[in-house]
Amino acid sequence: MEFDLVFLSRLQFALTIMFHYLFPPLTIGLGVVLVYLGAMSLRTGDAAYRQAQKFWTRVFGLNFAIGVASGIVMEFQFGTNWATYSRFVGDVFGSALAAEGIFAFFLESGFLAVLIFGWNRVGPKMHFFSTCMVAMGSIFSSVWIVVANSWQQTPSGSAIVPMTRQVLGDNGQPLLDANGEVLTQPWVIDGVPVMRAEITDFWEMVFNPSTVHRLTHVLLGCLVMGAFFVLSISAWYILKNKHVDFAKRSFTGALVLAAISSIAIALSGHRQAQNVYEYQPAKLAAFEGHFDSEGAADLTLFGIPDAEEEAVQMRIAIPGALSFMVHDDLSFSEPVIGLDKIRPEDRPPLWIPFLSWRLMVGAGTFFIALTLLSCALLWRGTLFEHRWLMWIYVGNVLLAVMANQVGWVAAEVGRQPWIVHPSIVRNDAGEPVLDAQGFIQYERVTATLPDGSNDQRFAGLRTDDGVSKAVEAEQVAASIVMFLFIYLLLGAVWLFVLNKKIQTGPDPPDSGFGTSSATSLLQLGARRTAEQRMAEAGTEPQVIANNEVSP
Amino acid sequence: MICVTNLLLLGQSMIPDFSRETLAFVWFVLLAVLLIGYAILDGFDLGVGILHPFVAQNDHERRLVMNSIGPLWDGNEVWLVTFGGALFAAFPEAYATVFSGFYLALMLLLCALILRAVSLEFRGKVHSPRWRKAWDLMFFAGSTLATFLFGVAVGNMMLGVPLDGNHEFVGRFTELLNPYSLAVGIMAVLAFALHGSIYLYLKTEGEFQQRLRPVMWRMFFLFAAFYAVITTWTAIAAPRSLTTLNEMPILWVVPILNLLAVLNIPRAIHKGIEGHAFFSSSCMIAALVFLFITALFPFLVPASNDPSHSLTILNAASSQKTLKIMLLIALLGLPCVLTYSGVIYWTFRGKVKLDETSY
Numbered sequence: 001m002e003f004d005l006v007f008l009s010r011l012q013f014a015l016t017i018m019f020h021y022l023f024p025p026l027t028i029g030l031g032v033v034l035v036y037l038g039a040m041s042l043r044t045g046d047a048a049y050r051q052a053q054k055f056w057t058r059v060f061g062l063n064f065a066i067g068v069a070s071g072i073v074m075e076f077q078f079g080t081n082w083a084t085y086s087r088f089v090g091d092v093f094g095s096a097l098a099a100e101g102i103f104a105f106f107l108e109s110g111f112l113a114v115l116i117f118g119w120n121r122v123g124p125k126m127h128f129f130s131t132c133m134v135a136m137g138s139i140f141s142s143v144w145i146v147v148a149n150s151w152q153q154t155p156s157g158s159a160i161v162p163m164t165r166q167v168l169g170d171n172g173q174p175l176l177d178a179n180g181e182v183l184t185q186p187w188v189i190d191g192v193p194v195m196r197a198e199i200t201d202f203w204e205m206v207f208n209p210s211t212v213h214r215l216t217h218v219l220l221g222c223l224v225m226g227a228f229f230v231l232s233i234s235a236w237y238i239l240k241n242k243h244v245d246f247a248k249r250s251f252t253g254a255l256v257l258a259a260i261s262s263i264a265i266a267l268s269g270h271r272q273a274q275n276v277y278e279y280q281p282a283k284l285a286a287f288e289g290h291f292d293s294e295g296a297a298d299l300t301l302f303g304i305p306d307a308e309e310e311a312v313q314m315r316i317a318i319p320g321a322l323s324f325m326v327h328d329d330l331s332f333s334e335p336v337i338g339l340d341k342i343r344p345e346d347r348p349p350l351w352i353p354f355l356s357w358r359l360m361v362g363a364g365t366f367f368i369a370l371t372l373l374s375c376a377l378l379w380r381g382t383l384f385e386h387r388w389l390m391w392i393y394v395g396n397v398l399l400a401v402m403a404n405q406v407g408w409v410a411a412e413v414g415r416q417p418w419i420v421h422p423s424i425v426r427n428d429a430g431e432p433v434l435d436a437q438g439f440i441q442y443e444r445v446t447a448t449l450p451d452g453s454n455d456q457r458f459a460g461l462r463t464d465d466g467v468s469k470a471v472e473a474e475q476v477a478a479s480i481v482m483f484l485f486i487y488l489l490l491g492a493v494w495l496f497v498l499n500k501k502i503q504t505g506p507d508p509p510d511s512g513f514g515t516s517s518a519t520s521l522l523q524l525g526a527r528r529t530a531e532q533r534m535a536e537a538g539t540e541p542q543v544i545a546n547n548e549v550s551p
Numbered sequence: 552m553i554c555v556t557n558l559l560l561l562g563q564s565m566i567p568d569f570s571r572e573t574l575a576f577v578w579f580v581l582l583a584v585l586l587i588g589y590a591i592l593d594g595f596d597l598g599v600g601i602l603h604p605f606v607a608q609n610d611h612e613r614r615l616v617m618n619s620i621g622p623l624w625d626g627n628e629v630w631l632v633t634f635g636g637a638l639f640a641a642f643p644e645a646y647a648t649v650f651s652g653f654y655l656a657l658m659l660l661l662c663a664l665i666l667r668a669v670s671l672e673f674r675g676k677v678h679s680p681r682w683r684k685a686w687d688l689m690f691f692a693g694s695t696l697a698t699f700l701f702g703v704a705v706g707n708m709m710l711g712v713p714l715d716g717n718h719e720f721v722g723r724f725t726e727l728l729n730p731y732s733l734a735v736g737i738m739a740v741l742a743f744a745l746h747g748s749i750y751l752y753l754k755t756e757g758e759f760q761q762r763l764r765p766v767m768w769r770m771f772f773l774f775a776a777f778y779a780v781i782t783t784w785t786a787i788a789a790p791r792s793l794t795t796l797n798e799m800p801i802l803w804v805v806p807i808l809n810l811l812a813v814l815n816i817p818r819a820i821h822k823g824i825e826g827h828a829f830f831s832s833s834c835m836i837a838a839l840v841f842l843f844i845t846a847l848f849p850f851l852v853p854a855s856n857d858p859s860h861s862l863t864i865l866n867a868a869s870s871q872k873t874l875k876i877m878l879l880i881a882l883l884g885l886p887c888v889l890t891y892s893g894v895i896y897w898t899f900r901g902k903v904k905l906d907e908t909s910y
Contacts, residue, residue, distance in 0.1 A: 061672070062672065065668060065669060065671075065672035066669060066672075068625065068668065069664070069665040069668040069669050070665065072628075072632060072661060072664055072665070073661050073665070075632060075635050075636060075639075076635065076650060076657055076661060078639065078646075078650075079635075079639065079646045079647055079649070079650025079651060079657075080650045080651055080654050080657050080658070081651070083647035083648070083650065083651035083719075084647070086639065086643055086646055086647040086650075087643055087644055087647045089643075090639055090640060090642075090643020090644070090646060090647070090869060091640070091643060091869040091870050091873045092873070093639075093640075094636065094639035094640030094641070094643055094646070094869070094873075095640045095869075095873050095876060095877050095880070097636040097639055097640060098633070098636040098637045098639065098640040098641075098877055098880065099880050099884075100636065101629065101632050101633030101635075101636040101637070102633060102880055102881065102884030102885070102888065103880075103884055105629045105632055105633065106626065106629050106633070106884075106887075106888045106891070106892070107887075107891070109625040109626040109628075109629050110626045110891050110892060110894075110895045111891070111895070112625060113621075113622030113623065113625070113626065113895055113898075113899065114622075114895065114898060116622075116908065117621060117622045117899070117908050117909070118622075118898060118908075119907075119908055120906060120908070121898055121899070122898060133891075165865075165866045166863055166865050166866050167859075168858065168859040168860075168861060168863065168866075169858075169859065170858060170859060174849075174863065174865070182572075182865070189716070189717050196643075198869075198870040198872065198873065199870065199872050199873045199876065200872070202872075202876045468647075468651035468654070469651070469717070469719050470648075470651045470652050470654070470719045470720040470721070471651050471654050475654050475655055475658075478655070478658075479654075479655075479658045482658060482662060486662060486665060486666070490665070490669060493669070493673055496677075497673060497676045497677070500676060500677065501676075
């Protein structure tokens with residue numbers, strides 16, 4: 001592994017985005033929770049909702065601040081470290097980013113002020129409106145970022161065109177031709193024409209083939225994150241016997257959200273995998289370590305991928321399951337394109353996508369099992385008696401963070417060696433066209449050079465070609481050290497302050513408790529258990545009061 | 552989403568097909584608007600940060616100073632973020648050249664902005680004098696360094712930077728730290744400090760407010776001295792900056808208005824109408840940014856080594872289609888942005904008071 005400019009720039013990007021991406025899923029997920037709490041607080045006037053709303057808003061504000069502070073880095077970074085990439089994609093990618101600024105950031109940051117500082121300044125309705133705006137802003141933000149990213153994965157609505165530029169005179173003034181028009185010439189550097197992607201159809205770019213699938217998956221990931229975050233803190237309170245009523249209500253509500261979103265994300269993941277296979281078969285093959293394009297495709301459960309031997313060592317697999325996953329093929333026999341159909345220089349690295357994809361799917365499966373089990377226990381009314389389960393929930397938030405992180409890692413590393421993925425050449429039936437050596441072909445564009453010759457290149461951009469030329473490796477290394485230091489500091493302080501907030505806990509509720517759907521679910525369970533036990537003991541069932549669930 | 556889609560489709564049919572040249576010019580103006588908006592708005596909260604250790608004497612006052620910008624600074628900074636995004640989309644070549652060319656300076660800027668942002672959030676979370684002192688220092692250092700670097704960047708753009716034929720920066724980091732640019736950096740710090748001191752005066756009351764009076768005066772005289780020096784220095788060091796003004800003499804109105812705005816600040820402070828002083832310092836900042844942009848025009852990044860390597864508005868612009876779509880996005884978004892910015896500023900009007908939700 002060489003510590004060259006490309007490697008260091010990628011390392012820097014990975015470091016900064018992975019740190020940044022700790023926070024957006026939390027804020028988006030918590031934002032939805034806040035909207036729910038705000039709506040219920042308005043509708044029922046229940047002080048407990050207001051209590052919960054205030055507590056989770058404080059936590060939200062803390063996460064938001066670091067999310068914004070670390071997010072500013074991302075926007076600058078395209079220009080600082082990936083200048084050549086910026087020149088190539090600016091016309092397309094930039095517009096999505098600018099839309100994010102105008103439609104999302106202003107909305108978010110403006111109303112965040114009301115959300116956090118406005119409790120005594122505006123009425124409850126205005127406060128609720130602001131909560132909705134902040135949640136909407138953070139969702140809009142993810143929409144535009146996923147749009148921009150998805151376009152890089154499955155470009156559409158754009159064309160790669162050779163560029164021309166103004167001819168400037170000695171004083172920098174534009175020169176005019178005989179007709180008085182500004183003189184332009186084809187832009188060629190060292191015999192290579194300068195190309196860039198330009199928008200041909202904005203909406204086709206926005207709704208490119210993978211946008212909707214990826215967006216659904218990302219947003220569900222955020223909900224899972226938010227739910228497990230609330231579950232973790234609530235479980236901790238239950239274990240420590242603090243704020244128990246508040247904690248049980250928060251837990252119950254978040255559990256329902258966690259169960260629904262865990263199941264939904266598995267379904268969305270399945271559809272997305274098929275979408276990835278259709279447009280980026282190399283990526284899915286790397287996820288699976290799948291080399292063999294002939295015959296039924298097995299789904300690897302465990303193994304050690306080996307790029308040299310083009311196989312997975314020590315493999316345990318379900319026969320034909322990959323055929324089913326990719327094609328919904330019930331005969332478990334349809335072939336799946338493998339890495340052997342991809343030119344060696346166009347293959348993604350194997351280990352990182354293979355491992356991160358497995359970790360993500362594994363975590364997702366565990367979430368479904370965990371939440372369904374918990375729902376069953378909630379129904380029986382014994383959920384909170386299982387301390388081991390509460391401990392699992394306390395730690396499970398880390399698994400949710402990991403699942404979100406490795407999901408992105410799988411998506412981004414699986415795209416390599418391309419930073420902008422070229423489309424696959426297809427025949428009229430939509431089948432990929434293979435070249436003479438049996439490899440899948442990527443689309444190419446042709447530019448005419450000033451001497452009349454033609455230059456052909458891929459309709460995409462390799463990551464190696466995207467870095468800044470004006471920057472030296474030492475500078476990037478220095479910036480990595482700087483960010484590492486700042487992020488370690490921020491991460492530590494964030495944990496410290498978050499811990500303090502959790503230790504302090506929610507304010508006491510302003511007035512008495514009312515009923516809510518979360519309590520009624522709780523009560524239902526509690527009542528059933530009580531009745532059961534009474535029946536076993538042969539005594540009269542007692543009336544369960546509203547506050548029965550609190551100690 | 553669908554609503555936005557329909558509006559955009561409707562808008563697309565209503566906007567005439569301007570040429571790429573016209574649209575590029577429009578975007579040059581819009582970027583100027585974003586930059587002016589940013590400088591005025593973040594200008595006062597950066598200024599408050601610069602003054603923080605010098606005006607607040609105890610913890611209560613330090614909290615007051617921070618809370619005077621508490622609900623607003625984040626929204627103000629979004630102007631910068633949007634400026635960055637718009638530059639990326641409208642003039643990708645310039646975005647790439649400047650950001651990669653000023654690499655180390657930008658990394659320092661990011662560092663300053665991050666530490667400043669989190670110091671506001673973290674400071675009040677722990678009741679320990681040492682903890683608070685540390686974040687106070689971060690708040691001051693972040694605000695000052697960020698402002699200074701903005702000024703240095705402006706200075707370098709006025710002088711032009713060495714570029715090769717591919718529009719890549721070929722100079723060294725140390726060359727960016729030339730005397731002229733450093734002086735512009737100091738002027739930026741003083742301008743924002745002056746702007747911030749007037750803002751802080753408007754947001755406070757009582758004895759603390761009275762102590763801000765001499766601060767405003769001091770900042771004004773310091774700024775005025777630098778303003779005079781830099782104006783002269785610019786005419787000598789960057790004579791090209793006067794080209795546009797001389798080609799369109801009507802634009803000389805701006806430097807004259809600028810001077811009047813600067814002169815009106817002491818007058819308003821003296822008469823006790825600080826609201827007018829704040830308006831004047833806003834106009835002063837707007838005029839300075841405007842003059843910076845006019846000095847660049849029609850270039851975005853002038854090359855100091857070989858003028859034909861310069862990045863012009865047209866050489867750096869996106870395609871006609873993108874510029875048009877972005878114009879629609881801006882026309883659709885800006886009224887919303889201005890409306891809710893207005894709502895937020897109205898909600899948090901009046902003197903700053905500490906309560907349970909304060910930092």
